[in-house]
Amino acid sequence: MRLFSISSPLIFYFSQNIAFQLKDNKNLQFLWYVEGAEKHLQSYDILSEHGIWTEKIVFHKGKNYNDFNFMNFIKFKRRINELIEIEENILKLLTEKKIKQVFIGNRNAPIDRLLYYCSKQLGIEVNLIEDGLTNYLNFRYHEKPVHGIFSYEYIKRNVKGLFYKALRRDKVFWEDDPLIFDNIYAIFPDRYFLKNYKKEIKKLRLNDKIPKYKECINNLMSSKEYEMLWNNSKKNILFLSQSLSEDRLTSLDTEIMVLADYFKTVLNNTDYRLIIKPHPRDKKDKIDRLVKELGNNNVCVLNNDTPIPIELLLDNIEVNEIVGIWSAPLFYTSLVREDISCVSLLFRLIEISNDDNSKLIRLYNHLKTVFPTEVIWFNPKKKGEII
The missing domain is CATH 3.40.50 (Rossmann fold)
Incomplete structure (x- = not known):
């Protein structure tokens, strides 16, 4: 069984294109969302092709894991227990569903990074799917560049790093720890310059002729x-x-x-x-x-x-x-x-x-x-x- 971690309509679209090419239905949707993006779930239902997916799991606690930060220190004990519960649920899911391959899209999101490390712990292959242009960047675009060891950005990043290290979760929450994937799925393989994979870069296609897509387009046209x-x-x-x-x-x-x-x-x-x-x-x-x-x-x-x-x-x-x-x-x-x-x-x-x-x-x-x-x-x- 394969698990596709899906957090946006674009990642769903690319995930379904990959699953369609694999010619079987041994694919599981693992759907999570950030605060305010619950409407994405409706989009997945509209686009989902019958016969490609075996099961759908909506993981409502994904946003809770992503939102854990230094400000949670006030509620430290309760939040730590919540993190542990989510981590145990992920390991249980991977084991019980007999997952052999995991596909993630957002390599900077804590919940996807957790999936990565849990999978590696269990010896499961992990692949990265294109998530727009962010996968071609070697930095987090919404963070300021760090200039000098006395800059505010440098001090802030190191304080965060020490905090997460104290929690023994720096690999998940501290994005400076690079993830090495088995395969990369990209629209522009020739423009992918990051060395974060072991095997190969596989080309994604934009226009797979999935019947559900044609139905969706016809509905939109009318x-x-x-x-x-x-x-x-x-x-x-x-x-x-x-x-x-x-x-x-x-x-x-x-x-x-x-x-x-x-x-x-x-x-x-x-x-x-x-x-x-x-x-x-x-x-x-x-x-x-x-x-x-x-x-x-x-x-x-x-x-x-x-x-x-x-x-x-x-x-x-x-x-x-x-x-x-x-x-x-x-x-x-x-x-x-x-x-x-x-x-x-x-x-x-x-x-x-x-x-x-x-x-x-x-x-x-x-x-x-x-x-x-x-x-x-x-x-x-x-x-x-x-x-």
């Missing part, structure tokens, strides 16, 4: 919320939002400013229509504010109650341009649709921001090096590389 993606009465621009201000990568004001500045210019041409696809963790107030700021009738918002990975739709949607910051489909599109322009506003976000840009500058420089031609790096002033 739905009021999604039909605009196939309506070519105007030139469609699809905007893939990301939870940037929610993740404190920039301020809400800056995020709205960058997006409104770009889209107002485009929408001055009445031949264009903007279709906004919110990120599952976007706050509704942010999307509402962006729509109000644009003040244009040629703007529509896709229903986000049940998140559907846009990767599922890339083959046949009627769009002329896809715009985002660094959302993975911006980069994936080049593999399946040469007729769609993909534009990243990451450079622009850095350029006009008054915030601390160290996180985004590092991210931009890395992605621009690894993926120089997959997207148009929007840069109206044509400045050089950000250092």
Whole structure:
């Protein structure tokens, strides 16, 4: 039996594509979610193909394990007992279900790291599935770069490390401990430069012809919320939002400013229509504010109650341009649709921001090096590389 640890619609999509290729149904869904992402469970039900999966386990305590941090010191004893219970449950699950292979997507999430170490303890093979572009990074994008041993970031990281070491759980919670996988599953095998695997990098495919996907696409084409993606009465621009201000990568004001500045210019041409696809963790107030700021009738918002990975739709949607910051489909599109322009506003976000840009500058420089031609790096002033 194989266990697939699934925490997002994208990881589910890639997991099911892998399971489909294996030509049997010896696959178990291990579903966990972070706070506020419970709606993902509905997405999995819609996408799940009958005959691929043997069993589904919804692990509600996954978020409790992920949320354990230094602030829990006040409730130390109770939280430690909770951690022990979760760890025992994971070992029991792997043993009782006779798991022979484990697939995880989020190598930085404590619950997936726990699965890794429990599996290794039992001699189980562990593989890493692509989780957007984060698997191509050798750093955690939401953390500031560390500059000098007297910097706040350096001191903070070492205090955290000592705390987790005292708990004897530093390998799980301390992300500096690298995980070495048996195999890597990646969309861009030739761009995967990390040396964190023993065997090989296996190529993931975007467009597996799974019957459930076709059914899902047909339902979306006939739905009021999604039909605009196939309506070519105007030139469609699809905007893939990301939870940037929610993740404190920039301020809400800056995020709205960058997006409104770009889209107002485009929408001055009445031949264009903007279709906004919110990120599952976007706050509704942010999307509402962006729509109000644009003040244009040629703007529509896709229903986000049940998140559907846009990767599922890339083959046949009627769009002329896809715009985002660094959302993975911006980069994936080049593999399946040469007729769609993909534009990243990451450079622009850095350029006009008054915030601390160290996180985004590092991210931009890395992605621009690894993926120089997959997207148009929007840069109206044509400045050089950000250092």
